[in-house]
Amino acid sequence: MVSIFDQGTPPPCPSPFNMARHVLAAGARTPGKPALVIAGPDGARRCYGHGDLERMVRGIASGLLRQGLAPGDRVLMRLGNSLEFPLTFLAAIAAGLVPVPTSAMLTAPECSRIAAEIRPALIVADAGVALPDAPGVPVVAAGELAQWRDLPPADYVMGDPERLGYIIYTSGTSGQPRAVCHAHRAIWARRMMWDGWYGLTSEDVLLHAGAFNWTYTLGTGLMDPWSRGATAVIPEAGTRSADLPALLAREDVTIFAAAPGVYRQILKHGNRFHLPRLRHGLSAGEKLPDPVRAAWNAATGTAIYEAYGMSECSTFVSGAPGHPAPAGASGYPQPGRRVAVLGEDGQPVPHGTPGILGVSNRDPGLMLGYWDAEGETRARFAGEWFLTGDTVSMDADGAIHYLGRSDDMMNAGGFRVSPLEVERVLNAHPDVLECAAAEVMVKADTTVIAAFYVSEAEIPEAALSAFAESRLARYKSPRLYRRVPALPKGANNKILRRKLREDFEATHGKA
Numbered sequence: 001m002v003s004i005f006d007q008g009t010p011p012p013c014p015s016p017f018n019m020a021r022h023v024l025a026a027g028a029r030t031p032g033k034p035a036l037v038i039a040g041p042d043g044a045r046r047c048y049g050h051g052d053l054e055r056m057v058r059g060i061a062s063g064l065l066r067q068g069l070a071p072g073d074r075v076l077m078r079l080g081n082s083l084e085f086p087l088t089f090l091a092a093i094a095a096g097l098v099p100v101p102t103s104a105m106l107t108a109p110e111c112s113r114i115a116a117e118i119r120p121a122l123i124v125a126d127a128g129v130a131l132p133d134a135p136g137v138p139v140v141a142a143g144e145l146a147q148w149r150d151l152p153p154a155d156y157v158m159g160d161p162e163r164l165g166y167i168i169y170t171s172g173t174s175g176q177p178r179a180v181c182h183a184h185r186a187i188w189a190r191r192m193m194w195d196g197w198y199g200l201t202s203e204d205v206l207l208h209a210g211a212f213n214w215t216y217t218l219g220t221g222l223m224d225p226w227s228r229g230a231t232a233v234i235p236e237a238g239t240r241s242a243d244l245p246a247l248l249a250r251e252d253v254t255i256f257a258a259a260p261g262v263y264r265q266i267l268k269h270g271n272r273f274h275l276p277r278l279r280h281g282l283s284a285g286e287k288l289p290d291p292v293r294a295a296w297n298a299a300t301g302t303a304i305y306e307a308y309g310m311s312e313c314s315t316f317v318s319g320a321p322g323h324p325a326p327a328g329a330s331g332y333p334q335p336g337r338r339v340a341v342l343g344e345d346g347q348p349v350p351h352g353t354p355g356i357l358g359v360s361n362r363d364p365g366l367m368l369g370y371w372d373a374e375g376e377t378r379a380r381f382a383g384e385w386f387l388t389g390d391t392v393s394m395d396a397d398g399a400i401h402y403l404g405r406s407d408d409m410m411n412a413g414g415f416r417v418s419p420l421e422v423e424r425v426l427n428a429h430p431d432v433l434e435c436a437a438a439e440v441m442v443k444a445d446t447t448v449i450a451a452f453y454v455s456e457a458e459i460p461e462a463a464l465s466a467f468a469e470s471r472l473a474r475y476k477s478p479r480l481y482r483r484v485p486a487l488p489k490g491a492n493n494k495i496l497r498r499k500l501r502e503d504f505e506a507t508h509g510k511a
Helices: 019-028 050-065 084-094 108-118 142-148 191-198 215-228 241-250 260-267 290-300 374-379 419-426 461-469 497-508
Strands: 004-006 034-039 045-049 074-078 098-101 122-125 139-141 164-170 178-183 205-208 231-235 255-258 280-283 303-310 314-318 338-342 355-360 385-394 400-405 410-412 415-417 434-443 446-454 480-483
Touching: 019 050, 019 084, 019 215, 034 050, 045 050, 050 084, 050 142, 074 084, 074 108, 084 098, 084 142, 084 164, 084 215, 108 178, 122 142, 139 142, 191 215, 191 303, 191 314, 205 215, 205 241, 215 231, 215 255, 231 241, 241 260, 255 260, 260 280, 260 290, 290 303, 303 385, 338 385, 400 419, 410 434, 410 446, 415 419, 419 434, 419 446, 419 461, 434 497, 446 461, 446 497, 461 480
Parallel strands: 034 231, 074 098, 074 122, 098 164, 122 139, 205 231, 205 255, 255 280, 280 303, 446 480
Antiparallel strands: 004 338, 034 045, 164 178, 303 314, 338 355, 355 385, 385 400, 410 415, 434 446
16 A cells, blocks of 8 residues: 555635634634733733734734735734734734744844845834845834734735735755745634644633744644634743743643743653643644653653644644554644655655655645745645655554655665654753754765764763664764754754754865
8 A cells, every 4th residue: 555645625715715814703702711811930911812812903904004005015024022923913914914924033134035035015023123124115113013903903804715825934954944925724724733633622721832923833822722712821931941830730721832842841840740731732843752752741641742744834744632643653644634655756655665745735734835936836746745855654544754854864874864763862861952963974975974962061972872872773873973052943943954964064074
């Protein structure tokens, strides 16, 4: 049997449609119910009801339209970790505009390149956040956005669900930012995650540990619970990982979402947490190490359900409370998804065989394409399939095992080695806080597997080598180790192994 898994066809997106209206519609039925709680470790909290949320979004939409913007105009968002970030994102969509959220950490040259590419009609910005060199483009300060919350509400601009709704930037492993264009229908596709990953109901309280201005937080932490009529909780800016268990308990959180590194940091501060309302955790952004998963379960009595996705299609493979992933797997294609594992010829490979993960071009969550890059968009498709660039294998029952980016896979004496397998072993070392493996060139025509690790102090290479070789076949074990202050990561928190490789080779040269 070949590696194709079809989970059926989701219901079609309604038409006419507006993404922001869909996000806010469920909460409109219970306007006084908490939609968002911003909670601080000192007991401070700000609470906004679903009615407050819709009022603020539609007020800001009115303010945007008063700037003379036309449907389809791009709004470049240079906002920090504040409530204005999600409110402005939804407000622009409500008004028929196209928000382009960007990381506040981008430098002026980086955001200038983005502005030159997407040609915004307006920039909204927080004080202290770098602005692009974009002559003639007006800039609205975050303080003015806050004043627009109480303006008379704008009407939702309805239209074809296939039309452009928003643009997000993904760094990819190449480090070259790509402008990913999504249709309004993308939010409709996220309904497949409610049962396929979250186990989300309208009664849930979901706390996401990330900042407002992270796309993982925006989708999983805010838009999805709001679309369900549930309550979202976001930690106050500056909240430490050590403070999160107390927040989870105080806010009666039922679902906790975070990146693997946050779980790891929490566990450094204790091995027992009393969280009586917590049903389970969610993890995405990078592979969750098995030791972290096991330690969290021992500390809380709850499971972590992992999801695999990408900016071009959000998450579409996951474990879920009703369908847990088997050991070592990322999960199953969510209900309504159709995926395949493809060989170099673009055809599905047999079960258990590594190949490139493809998602059907009929998936309603799939991007429209890359902005002004038709050739690059076409290159990502092979017949029916959008090529993710990730190497996986599929079990006979559809379980997906993530093996790494296709360009991250390492070669050792003719054997293909997944960096995740090496990292899983070294992350279990008691003194290693985080690590990444990459194939690096040490001299002309000679490459070896290298391990780059973060630790509080230098670890003797002999000790690391012995630790790895006692747990890995020799050909899989790193031949060199380098301690680094931090691992390079993209905006979606994925490790940039290519950056590690390039930096090493630039520093050490190749004879």
